[in-house]
Amino acid sequence: AQSVTQLDSQVPVFEEAPVELRCNYSSSVSVYLFWYVQYPNQGLQLLLKYLSGSTLVKGINGFEAEFNKSQTSFHLRKPSVHISDTAEYFCAVSDPSGAQKLVFGQGTRLTINP
Amino acid sequence: DAGVIQSPRHEVTEMGQEVTLRCKPISGHDYLFWYRQTMMRGLELLIYFNNNVPIDDSGMPEDRFSAKMPNASFSTLKIQPSEPRDSAVYFCASSLGYDHEQYFGPGTRLTVT
Numbered sequence: 001a002q003s004v005t006q007l008d009s010q011v012p013v014f015e016e017a018p019v020e021l022r023c024n025y026s027s028s029v030s031v032y033l034f035w036y037v038q039y040p041n042q043g044l045q046l047l048l049k050y051l052s053g054s055t056l057v058k059g060i061n062g063f064e065a066e067f068n069k070s071q072t073s074f075h076l077r078k079p080s081v082h083i084s085d086t087a088e089y090f091c092a093v094s095d096p097s098g099a100q101k102l103v104f105g106q107g108t109r110l111t112i113n114p
Numbered sequence: 115d116a117g118v119i120q121s122p123r124h125e126v127t128e129m130g131q132e133v134t135l136r137c138k139p140i141s142g143h144d145y146l147f148w149y150r151q152t153m154m155r156g157l158e159l160l161i162y163f164n165n166n167v168p169i170d171d172s173g174m175p176e177d178r179f180s181a182k183m184p185n186a187s188f189s190t191l192k193i194q195p196s197e198p199r200d201s202a203v204y205f206c207a208s209s210l211g212y213d214h215e216q217y218f219g220p221g222t223r224l225t226v227t
Contacts, residue, residue, distance in 0.1 A: 034214075042220060043220045044157075074221065099170065100211055
C-alpha cells in the first residue's frame with residue numbers, strides 16, 4: 001500500500017524568503033506524484049505533477065519540486081514567497097498501473113509573515 | 115469549461131434529517147471521486163466511480179452514507195439520517211484517468227446541529 005508523509009504540519013516564513021515543504025512517500029511500485037494547494041474556503045488546485053522524465057518539475061505560481069527516487073521524496077520549493085502563497089499544501093501519490101485514487105498526505109499549512 | 119460544480123455550497127441541517135449533496139463533473143471525465151475533509155481526519159476518500167460504476171466504496175463511513183451516479187454528468191452523496199459528526203467539507207473531484215490528475219470542486223460545507 002502507498003502512503004505519504006508530510007513532515008511539517010505548519011511552516012511559517014517571512015515574505016520574500018525561500019521555502020521548502022517536505023514530502024516523503026512509501027511505495028513498492030513506480031509512482032505518480034502531485035502537489036495540490038488549497039486556499040481558504042476553496043477546493044484543491046493542482047500546483048504540479050511528476051509522471052515520468054525529468055526529475056525537476058516546474059509548476060504554477062513559481063513553485064517547483066524534485067523527485068528523488070532513492071530518498072522517496074518529492075519536496076516542494078519556491079525561491080521567494082509572497083503573502084498570497086498563504087495556504088495549505090497537500091502532497092499525493094498514485095500507482096500508475098493501479099487504481100485511479102490518490103493517497104494524500106496530511107497537509108502543510110504555509111503562513112507568510114510580512 | 116466551468117470546472118467541477120457542487121451544490122449546495124453550504125448546508126445547515128438538524129440531526130436526523132436527510133442531506134443530499136450534488137456534483138457535476140467536468141464534461142468528458144470518466145472518473146468521479148467524493149472526499150470528506152475535517153480538521154481531525156484530514157482529506158478522506160469516500161468513494162469513486164469509473165464510467166458511472168462504483169469502483170471502491172471502502173471509505174464510506176457507514177450505511178447512513180450512499181452515493182449514486184445515474185449518468186456521466188451527475189452524482190449525489192446522501193446522508194440519512196445525518197449526525198453532528200458528519201459536519202465537514204465534502205469535495206467532489208473528476209479526472210480523465212490517463213494521468214490520475216484530479217480536478218476538485220469548491221466543496222460543500224455541511225453543518226449538522
